[in-house]
Amino acid sequence: MSGNDFIALSPLLLLTGSSVLIMLLIALKLSHRNIQLSSLLLFILAFFSLFYEPDVSPHHIEPLLVVDRFAVFIMGLIIFSGLVVNILSYIYFEEKEEGPKEYYVLLFLCTLGACVLATSKHFISLFLGLEILTVGLYALIAYLKARHHNIEAGIKYLVLAAFSSAFLLFGMALIYLQTGSMEFSIIGRSLHSLPSLPPLFLTGLGMMLVGVGFKLAVVPFHMWTADVYQGAPTPVTSFIATVSKGGVIAVLLRFFIVIDGFRFSPLMLMLMSIAIASMIVGNLLALQQKNVKRILAYSSIAHLGYLLVALIPGSVMSIQAVSFYLAAYFITILTAFGIMTILSTKENDAEDIESYKALFWKHPLLACIFSAALLSLAGIPLTAGFVGKFFILAASLQAGFWMIAFVLVIGSVIGLYYYLRIISKMFSGRGGVPRKEQRSHPVFYLVSVIVLSLLTLFIIWFGVYPSGLIYFVDYFRLNM
Template sequence: MSGNDFFALTPLLLLAGSSVLIMLLIAVKLSHRVIQLSSLLLFTVAFSSLFYIQKLLPYHIDPLLVIDGFSVFVMGLIIFSSLVVNILSYIYFEEKEESPKEYYVLLFLCTLGACVLTVSKHFISLFLGLEVLTVGLYALIAYLRVRHHNIEAGIKYLVLAAFSSAFLLFGMALIYLQTGSMEFSMIARNLTSFQSLSPLFLTGLGMVLVGVGFKLAVVPFHMWTADVYQGAPAPVTAFIATASKGGVFAVLFRFFIMIDGFRFKVVMLILICIAVASMIIGNLLAVQQKNVKRILAYSSIAHLGYLLVAFIPGSMMSIKAVSFYLMAYFITTLTAFGIVTVLSNKETDAEDIESYKALFWQHPVLACIFSSALLSLAGIPLTVGFVGKFYILAAGLQAGFWVIALILVVSSVIGLYYYLRIITTMFAGQKSILSEGKKANPIFYMVSIIALSALSLLIIWFGVYPSGAMDFMGYFKLK
């Protein structure tokens, strides 16, 4: 590898090195506070390094990786999400029975795996990144051993993730058998030599979609989502909903762009059915829930369906719409799960809707922050979620997909019900039954509130002034 290769890989190398450094700090028995602050500093350094590799873009490290504008943007979202999760994790884990120090090592490794996915242009790097991400999540989901819901969620994720990896590997093998290559660009080149696509290749592509579908939790591969979201620690749930899914969606998008998978009518029909089912079923299942984490779980299924509406056209507008909606979804979901994290206590997470009753009268700032996140998820104007849905509709309508665009609008109306139900609960009644918060660590409690307030301001800022972000994303090209 050349010096430029190492320079281009700086963010990944920093994440890998940080996990080793945190292990060394744990070995010398430093406190949880020192470990958390060190992790926060290292995440900040890794995020800052993304700005220093801009002049190299696009940069290929053949045959496995490509660093371009799109991958750096998604890496930035993933590392930023991990940074926010790191901030929220201190007040969540400080009072728990388990030692939380190793948690930060796993968080670095999962972030590394998600970032490797975003820069992958080869099945080998895709699978390695996916396994680094997934294996770390096994432990993170089941980290609180004394809660039986955590162990149950960890086992469910373990079984279904292994099942999906088997589908993914077998699909990769079939595509390799047909095209003789595992590099995305070579697969595309070899496909042009065939007069027609063989059933073998389409079967392999279908199995890859099944494997990726489980990771994204789209319908009909969504069975694990609600149980895992409810059982996992609240900060881990935030990571799964954002960084984990963002990395997988980014590599799927790159794969389809590079092989021009949008010309396969059968595959596109399947993706349209998945998008429609995810939007409708995700929202309908969320309406029936009384648990906030389960509501957000089924909501995430619907939002992945929205993303597929922008994904399916495969145009330049799709790249901008997907990038903006990923940013909107990351910021909003981190804010929502951040409120759940801050309001959780030593014994249980703040996940029952009734526990949010009259929250505004006891914690007005938290209630307003949570309301901004829920309104953004619902796609209400003057929030970043509304602008994101607008661009998704524009991408779909520009390509002539009127039916799925209409279904997006109708399903979003259904989603309004359960988001507004939580908001009205927070403003109803006179006295909240939630605890006062993490008074044992008032400084870190305030830092968490400040971080969530900043995210809430971003929700409003990008909802009112989206043009700067969209102009920036206009330069993205998948190489």
């Protein structure tokens, strides 16, 4: 390998080495606090290693990986999300009965898997990255083994992830049978002269979409989402909602652009059907919930539908819209689940909507932060979520996809109800949530609140002045 190869792979190498180093520190029987601080420093180091990537991108590590500006952007979002989850995890796990040290090893491995997905240009690296991500998630979801909901959620995710991997592998095999290659670019060249997709290739691609659909939790592959979101520890839920979805969306977008899949109408029809069903079903199911985790779980189905709306046109603007919306969604969902993490107690997570009654009168700052995150998810003006949805609408209308744009607007209107229901609960009455005692670790509590406050500032800043993020997204966009 050349020096440039090592520079290009430095984030992946650092994440791999970090997981090994944390295992060695655990063997030395260091305390939870030392393990957490060490992992935090390693996440920061991995994040800052990305600043050297543009000097060598686009850089191909044949035949599996490519490190270009888009990969650097997605890896930045993934590692940043892992860093925030790491910070929030201390106050959540410190009071729990299980020893949380091994948790940080799994966190590094799952982040590594998502980063491999972001740089994949081959079916082998795609599958390896996906399995590194999902195998770590099995353990993370069921980490609090004393709670039966966690074990149930972990088993459900294990069974369905294995089921979806089988579909994914069989679809890859059919595409390999048709094209003779598993590399995206060679597959694209084999399809270049064809006016339509061969039946064998279309069948394989359909099976791959089933596998990817399970990972993204889009309709009709969404049945596991609410149970896993509710059963997993709250920091792990935020990790699933951001990191695992971001890596899969990145590799899906790269694959469709390389093979120029946007010119095949049967494929676009499949994606449009999934997007419309996800936006409608996700929002309607969220209306019926009284558990905040389940509300956010079903709303995530709708948000993945919005991302598919942005992906379908296949234009330069649609690529920018996907990147912008991913950034806004990551920041927003980390903020929302961060508040739930801080308010959780040793016995229970803060997931019942009634537990947020009169939160403003007990924790005014936390209530305002949570409200800003929910308003951004709803797409209210002056938030990053609004600009992201506007960007998606502009991309879809520019390409003439009026129907899916109309469904997006209707879905956003429906979603406004259940987001405002949580907000109204926080500002109503004067009873409700008792103040959580933080005497055992006030510094980590303060750091967590500061991080969430900074994320809230980003939500508002990108909603009021989106030009900076738009320029950033355009610089790091995926070339067509």
